[in-house]
Amino acid sequence: MVNPIYILTLSLAAGFLLTLIDKSGRKLSLTVFYGILSLNVFIIGEWFYRLTFLNTPTVIINTAGFSAPLSINLQLGMQEAFVLLFANLTALLSAVYLFKKFKETHISGLILYLIMIVGVNGLVMTRDLFNMFVFSEILSISTYALITLTETKKSLSAGFKYMIAGGIASTFFLLGVTFIYYFTGNLNLDFIHLGNFSNLGFISIFLLAIAVFIELKPFPANGWALDVYEAVDSGIVSVIAVVNSAAIFFVFYKIMPILPQNFLNVFGIAGVITFFFSNLMGLKQKNAKRLLGYSSIGQIGLLVASLIFTMHLPRSLMYLIVGGFFFNHLIAKAGLFWITGIVKKENLKDWNVLKNNKPLLVLFGILLFALAGFPPFAGFWAKWEFVKMLVHGKMFFVVGTILLGSLFEVIFLFRWFTLSIKGDEKTEHKNISLELSKMFPTTIFAGITILISVLIMKFFYDFNWLHALPVLAVLIINVIDFLPSKIKGILSLAAVLTYGYLIYPLESNIQLFFGIIFIIGSAINIIGTLNRKGKSEGFYGLLLMMIFSFGNLLVAITYLEFFLSWEFMTISSFLLILRGKKAQKASMLYLIFSTAGAYLMMVGFSLAPDLVSNSVLILSISNVSLPIAATILLSIGFMIKSGSLGVHIWLPEAHAEAESDVSPFISAILLKAGVFGLLMVGISYIKHTPSFDIFYWIGWIGVLTAIVGAFLASFQEDAKRLLAYSSMSQVGYIVASIAILSHLGWLSAMYLSFNHMMFKSALFIAIAGVYYRTHTRTMYEMGGLIKKMPLSFISVLIMIIAVSGVPPLSGFGAKWLIYSSFIEKGWYLQAGVLFFASGVSFLYLYRIIHTIFLGQLKYEHQNVKEAPIWFIIPQYIFIIGIMAISMFPNLIIQPLNSIAMRYFNSSIIIDGYTISSSLGYWNGNLVMYVTMGVFVVPLIFLMLFNGRMQKVKQFNIVYAAERPESPQTTHVAHNMYAHYRKALGGWGKPRIWDFWHEVSEWSHSLADSIRQLYTGNGQTYILHIIMYVIVIYFISGV
Amino acid sequence: MDKKDIKEIEKQMKLANEGLPEKERILFSDVRPTTVAPLNKYLENFLNWARARSLWIIGYGTGCGAMELRPLMTSRFDMSRFGIAPRPTPRQSSVFVIGGYASIKTIKRIVRSYEQMQGPKFVIALGSCTINGGMYYDSYNTINRLDYYIPVDIYIAGCMPRPEALIAGFNKLKEKIQTGECEGMNKYAENFDWYKKNQKQIIKDWNMPDYNW
Amino acid sequence: MIFSLILGFLLLIIGLYGMLTQKNLIKIVIGFSIVDTGTHIIIVSIGYLSGKTAPILDSTVDLANAAKQVVDPIPSALVLTAIVIGLAVTALMLSFVIKLYQKNKSLSIDDYQELKW
């Protein structure tokens, strides 16, 4: 047990001695330097351990033999120890990172670094205000001087601006301290109380507080900080952004008790505003370090806000929120700054060098996901609890601002991420040199983020281990990533089936039904991925993560578990989509919409009353009466995932640009997660119907989605995009049927979900096969492939019949159920629109089968073969499924009937194979037999009585007595429904796309105009600070 | 004959399609047309009866004589009362009306369209030009005698033959069909090489397969 | 006391004005220095109590009532520290200015705004 004062004295002493030590060689001085830093970490680490786990009481260190207030006292409690441990560790790792630099530069660098650590340590521990000033000046001066380690014009000018700003802030601080002393006759925080102040005295408190607050870089008085972040060497910047910020943040925490509530409120709001605007401005940023700077400033703002707004919460929760944000932000930020130093690229577009550098990419990814607050990292939990807290406190405006700011942050961070992975190919690739001294600290920090997230998941929430499975899957698959992809694929298939077996004893049939869609559907689709060659590094990990998250949605018990799985699903699907060749924009769109949806859901869940029973969410939610706002928010969140009209624009991009064997998962299964969620909302809704009928409007949205999706699909040239829009349209039907809130409606929604899973999987896999052979998705470049890929053709044929709803296949059952339910409900016009949509669906269905398989075979495809067997197998499994439920609709109708009966009175009668509703009847079995009969009779007749038949080739056509010129000019495929587009006129314009495009443009221009504040002129920055102080002064109403 | 010989013969039976560039040959069928024997007498008679009453003309006005088909179609002469109807595609028609002179360019199209008709198929040639060249007998650009190139069932003389003459010709064709004399399709298949030789003699830019299925 | 307080604030404002209006880096540093000085004067002035003696325990001060007879010593102690720190900061600023001038041969703050937005 070492007296903590040594962490000050040792560093200080070493700092002075280093000049002498250096005379006998840099090696020795470096040894001493790192020795001292490690010792600091060790000492404080021990203290942290004692204070936290052994419940050692808080240590008060009195200097000069007197106790406070007569002398200066230092305090080391758990909080101090935590911050100090963190700061010293970061300082040590930063020093390791700077190893090369320290080896070469003047010894003053090392000295300054140690002095800076003294400043930080002192600042955190001291309880004396003037002492605080001294330590902060020590910290600042050493930091200013450290900046000169890189003597470029940029860093020097940034440093100068920093000094001026810092000087002004410290002047305020000093004035504040002086006046506090004047009014209270005391400088020790423990002896200053709010009650001691006269009205005038509040000014002194204000000066003190605003000085600290300005050091925390509030918007807009923070231009100087951005310049420093951009210009200074990454190693130093990580110290400034992390260690210094942590210390100053802690100072703020320390003085908080003496601040009046109205100050705190203003600062809290100012923090939120900072968070919002810096993230908004980050949108326009192209420079990596400055981008991190914006993010850093924003996060500190959030940190301050979270601290202020959670003061009244129970300690453990407050630690989770503030600690979560603190840790998450600072560690991730340090790591990312280090990575910028390793990559050494300023422009985000040049970051695609990371592509070839897997270890660095993984670190980058981990830190970025942590920074953006995705699970399982600490920021996620903090955000969840924070939002929940704010919502309970009815601070909706703050919640909205924070979430919007977070969204902006996600956008610019992940734009960076996606550009790194999928950036433009043109830039040259030089391998990045991975120096051990730089990689080591980064790796440690990435490790710590993961460790912390594990700890939170284990100790704070105590989740069922199933909920860690998605992450474990990624880790395990990454360990065995050296295996060929086939083996990994088979293992994954086994894993999915085992997982299905594990969760099999489900509580209810509705879970079982979605379990079949999620797990069995995925398992069959995995067969399609077995066609992969090579290693497909990382692919199966993400795939398993996604599938397990689907499953976990079913067994989630609390809102948080559900939301966690939801976020895991989003992350994994985002990364899977990003694996596509040109998927940068597509995956971004997907992520933006998903994140926005997730935030809405977060608020929605926070609004929802607590669950009363301990069964799975889908069951227990029926006992919960969701408020209207929660219903709306949750519904929007789920409808974003299911691609409803208005928020659908991510869908075609993501489906089309994902790798072709991933698309079936995204389309056939992922969208069903949204359906599942919506059904969940519906279950609560029917039990506790509010006065305002939300589902009526959801029904309309679903119906319009169906028609718009169908039209959009008809006008596509890209096969996968067409199928994507088709999915949108089909899910529109499902959403509308859920919204009916009747037995028949839910029956049809589930029936169609099941059907859609099968036929859309098969169609996407068929297109994957075609793409695999022809290397194109553009339909007019294909044609006549029926001759080369008959098995794929048959599969597509059956599936499009199933989609279109033509009897005798199962699609008709869906149509029959849907129309019956709509008429029964009295939604006549909606039913009319759906009829229209189902007519339009013929357009795209014919288009996809004709332009790919029929018509003229192109020269370049004369030698293509049938799709690989791995693509054929799943398709035919699905065909068997479709045929079975077409022939024997009871197989599916009966169980679904019983599921729906749980919520509504049954409205159908099943008699043999005849299913009757109040409106009509349908006997799928008989229809099948009649159809077979009427099909076989003419077939036999034709086979018997046809004359001599000659099979001819593709150009043996009557061509107005000429011969066709080339297959390209003879194949009708491009812009096939031009006349329809013409007929639609203005209705055919992509208005929703335009709308979102405008939103994006506007927010970017807004960001651009706001950031003009930062003119780069140091004097402007001073003006900002002074104006800021004045404005805050008036707002806080001292 | 062993299997090898059969294959060899089959190969010889294939058309060479030399007029086509190498890469286009896979796009066209290279099967040689064959003769198809009529069915048994009664059935064939019945079918011939129907064929004679349902004459579908290919809608291709090859020469100036096609002008005389218009009045035949419209209300003055109304060919539909004889079961004659125009048809827009050779795949579905049974009568090819060659409307007068056939230039070399046109004869290429005539051959293509004729070959694309499904047998039994019949040809009516209008005007003197198709019989002996008529007023174009010494033209560098027209053929003189149509039945060197495709089998003709009925010639209708005149320059131009009036619709009445056309009706008479059609009636004659009906009679011939009913008696089973119109076997142009088989004749063409039997003498396929001879017809091809004649055709290729005058059509120089032969950019189509030897038989247009 | 009031007078010196006002003087201190006046200097502070003059200094700020200088920092905001002068384009020359040296002049900005001077402005900062004036701000600093102003602050110091303010600190000293609040510690001064008229009619009291210096806080040194010598014969003139009654040990028992020392606290009532002397001026508050703490502001004086503070100001000493502050002066030292101010000096350090000013020196560092000037060295920055020198470096900047060496590199770019310009003392105008307008020439150092390429970092922006």
Place this chain on the structure above:
Amino acid sequence: MNIWIKILYAVISVLVVTIYGLTLGGIVRKIYARVHGRYGPSVWQPFLDIIKTHGKRVSISHGYMFYLGPIFRLAGGLGTYLFIPVIFGSVVFSNFSIAGDLLLVMYFIFFGQLGMALGAGEGGHPYSPLGIARGLSQMTAFEVPFSLAVIAIAIQYNTFNLTTIVAAQQGSILNWTLFTNPLAVVAAMISLLGMNMHPPFSIVLAPQEIPIGPPIEMNSSFLATLQTNRGLFTAAKLILFMNLFFGGATNLPIMIIKTFLIYMFSVFVGASFPRFRPEQSMRFFLKWPTLIGVASIIFIAYF
């Protein structure tokens, strides 16, 4: 009932209606001819044409889908017909209407169209997909007023069951949907014009633009199959309309008279109008008939 007897009845019913449908086609050609001032072909001409096309000695095929296309088409016609109860109260003509209701019939119509479109597509001729694209587009358009009318009927009779709908119209001529729900009938009759593809909606076959469009490569027996279906399918559609809007039929002569008259409506419109361009046709259907259909629903549901 013994299933074989049921099948026997179905065969009888199909034969009768096919013959009727083909004759109807002949009559229409005669009427067209008379409108043109011609004498016209004999009424039996369609039969002769079918015999002749079937009697072709050779045929060509472009592949298995091409081969199956016409079969799909005929199966579609047969199926559509077989799911409609033709004559109210008749055992022979009740067909397989126990298999499904009006929705089944409406969707089975697509079965043949889709199959034919695929078969024609494999033909490889550019006019086929052009015609199909027009046909499908126009189909989406005229289905709108028709489906609105069907919904109006479903509201009115509260059922999709065709037999029940016909039963509800028995008794008096005033019970016909024509009089009880005139707006729906107007909407549906306009869409019937599109369904029958007489001018001005003959954009699919459009002889002068895309010579007969989809079936351009169809020949010999394939064509004969299509021709057969044409007779049957037309009759089936007319019977459906008769059942929905005109009181159904209690015996064969009434059925023949009613369907004949319904058909004459589209024939007379067809004989007196030129053809629309594709986009004109679609716009037409999506405008006035749709509005009428919506009006019929609003009228029947809320007044």
